[in-house]
């Protein structure tokens with residue numbers, strides 16, 4: 001069967017997240033971006049929506065089952081409020097979801113209940129590397145087996161909340177395969193830059209460079225246990241999250257510029273009544289919907305164990321990233337000179353929109 | 366409800382069947398009928414008529430649903446979804462042939478949308494008879510294309526004879542020849558002619574009339590020579606004092622303050638736009654699959670999963686084409702799924718048409734470019750698909766008209782506020 005309507009539970013979640021995005025994230029976004037600071041309360045409130053909690057089974061302290069489709073819906077909705085805020089709220093998933101997906105029983109037991117219970121605490125992951133040809137499937141950071149330990153060497157970039165994190169998953173190249181390793185804070189050889197990364201967008205999200213100098217962890221800390229894990233599903237889940245967020249940011253840009261165009265007058269009419277503007281809006285809406293459906297299909301494939309999920313997730317993030325650039329650029333254009341001024345959020349959407357092509361690894365469904 | 370992307374079994378089976386029709390009865394003679402414009406591929410016409418009748422699709426390609434078996438669990442309807450999949454596959458075979466698949470086509474769709482229950486029975490039964498039978502829709506005129514409200518064709522009621530007298534000239538009538546001209550191998554068809562019963566009333570005065578084949582005063586003036594879809598006849602039809610029975614008007618015979626007549630036409634478009642989109646995407650898929658086959662033959666592989674900046678230009682293009690094709694197809698699926706579930710889909714219909722109009726052309730154009738001299742050669746069908754593709758963005762509302770529909774829907778504007 002084909003069907004294009006969220007079920008009741010998903011709709012309730014989307015509504016709840018939508019409210020938080022509109023009433024909490026969105027109003028705080030400008031100030032957060034300028035001050036490079038997200039209020040702790042804001043993050044806590046998002047955490048209490050229970051997105052991650054609802055995708056962890058009861059046996060590990062949660063109250064549901066993971067669904068990439070449900071998460072994709074939630075990510076889109078949250079990112080439409082504010083991308084940096086959304087990524088912050090969901091940062092613990094970067095650690096928990098891979099464990100949920102491919103972790104060993106011991107890893108699940110040890111970490112999931114701890115993360116789920118109580119307050120939002122930064123558990124995170126380090127995938128991205130600071131090179132123009134960064135490729136998640138071909139990492140420069142290395143892992144080598146040494147006795148019963150793994151030794152990690154290299155440098156990671158854009159690691160959310162690394163400074164305060166309890167533990168992080170570091171992805172490294174082990175015999176030409178990307179593998180995750182659980183690295184607790186204060187492990188010898190792990191050094192986190194004092195200065196936060198300075199990027200074009202998502203400035204409210206604290207991101208750090210992380211160095212690994214002969215960081216040694218026991219073999220049991222390899223994600224999935226001694227036998228390791230497949231990276232495909234993790235990457236696909238990250239791509240789907242990134243694509244959903246791209247759809248969310250684009251939706252925000254469309255909504256803002258559309259409302260502006262209905263108010264702004266030039267040459268005696270609302271500018272939305274000019275085809276040059278109306279057609280841009282129509283194309284933005286069409287592209288957003290097209291990519292949303294592509295993302296949904298990828299997520300559905302993932303949930304249903306379809307082989308094509310991996311390719312589809314790649315297509316989804318590739319398409320959604322292009323779409324987000326196109327849509328957010330037009331969002332600025334429609335506001336004219338005012339779009340260029342930081343009082344309006346469209347320039348921020350444009351800066352954030354450019355990131356999706358290279359920022360897979362900052363969210364996961 | 367839920368979110369799901371599993372192709373329903375009956376649709377998957379039907380696709381397999383139609384694919385073999387496409388390969389054996391269409392692709393094999395595609396070139397021949399492209400080069401001999403106005404020749405009729407009778408083999409295809411008669412085969413499809415027989416096959417569709419046997420399959421209970423005597424009315425032609427319609428969204429009609431299978432009757433549920435006694436006692437079987439009631440399933441959600443998938444009539445439009447199946448229809449979109451059929452059209453996509455036939456157009457993958459040859460879109461010109463698809464357009465001459467026997468049955469009521471757009472003419473019958475108009476009767477369905479605007480006719481009374483009696484009229485439906487009276488005019489639509491014929492498609493189930495022994496011979497392949499056609500119907501066409503005549504809206505466009507030389508001076509009225511996108512702006513359908515500008516049509517000049519007039520219908521006057523002769524009160525004494527209780528007949529409508531129609532005068533005017535219609536152009537670009539798809540299947541006009543097969544619907545109107547009396548061929549021995551074909552059943553008696555009809556054309557649906559849009560005309561005004563009251564020029565002062567504007568859109569409220571527009572009505573559709575069923576004009577039977579062979580009606581006096583009606584003639585096929587010419588058949589157009591086209592860029593593509595050459596197996597499909599496109600007729601200019603003139604009506605001079607053409608008389609049709611009183612009961613052949615679809616909808617009310619008097620002008621009310623409402624615009625119901627026009628709404629009838631628009632309702633038809635909501636239903637048919639995603640189907641035209643599906644047709645275009647069939648052509649696009651043909652082009653993309655051909656391109657990928659040729660690349661594979663020549664040792665070029667597409668490395669899915671690599672970062673964009675590590676891909677070759679060909680890889681980027683092919684990946685973009687796949688994204689465009691799949692996402693456009695999903696828009697079609699959503700629009701027809703809404704139609705099946707009786708959800709109003711004016712927005713989604715036009716979105717699917719906007720996107721399909723764009724990507725069908727982009728994909729075939731890019732495929733020709735990448736194939737170089739092979740793309741330009743008539744030895745392969747790719748150049749034909751490039752020509753066939755362009756019509757997708759023109760008929761059933763141009764890309765611009767569908768952008769207007771989308772924009773009005775999202776902005777909450779009327780036709781007056783955004784024209």
Ligand SMILES: Cc1cc2nc3c(=O)[nH]c(=O)nc-3n(C[C@H](O)[C@H](O)[C@H](O)COP(=O)(O)OP(=O)(O)OC[C@H]3O[C@@H](n4cnc5c(N)ncnc54)[C@H](O)[C@@H]3O)c2cc1C
Nearest residue numbers: 264265266267271274276277333334335336337338340341
């Ligand atoms: C950094 C910066 C420096 C500037 N420097 C100067 C300066 O030194 N001196 C000065 O006088 N001005 C200056 N400007 C103003 C600039 O020239 C205007 O912003 C520009 O002309 C657009 O006007 P607007 O911002 O009011 O947009 P609007 O006119 O409100 O346009 C909004 C949108 O509607 C579109 N639009 C408007 N009318 C139509 C139409 N008829 N058909 C179709 N689309 C239409 C526009 O293209 C735009 O996309 C500056 C602006 C910026 C951002």
Ligand SMILES: Cc1cc2nc3c(=O)[nH]c(=O)nc-3n(C[C@H](O)[C@H](O)[C@H](O)COP(=O)(O)OP(=O)(O)OC[C@H]3O[C@@H](n4cnc5c(N)ncnc54)[C@H](O)[C@@H]3O)c2cc1C
Nearest residue numbers: 502503504505509510511537538539759760761763765784
């Ligand atoms: C092969 C073929 C088969 C066809 N089959 C049928 C058929 O079976 N029955 C039938 O009735 N018709 C049929 N048509 C007609 C088709 O629907 C029209 O060609 C189409 O609606 C466009 O009308 P037009 O050609 O007069 O172009 P115009 O309306 O003259 O448009 C010219 C250009 O102006 C643009 N334009 C027009 N209005 C606006 C606006 N308000 N804003 C912005 N841009 C605008 C259009 O998008 C287009 O790019 C067929 C056409 C072809 C080519």
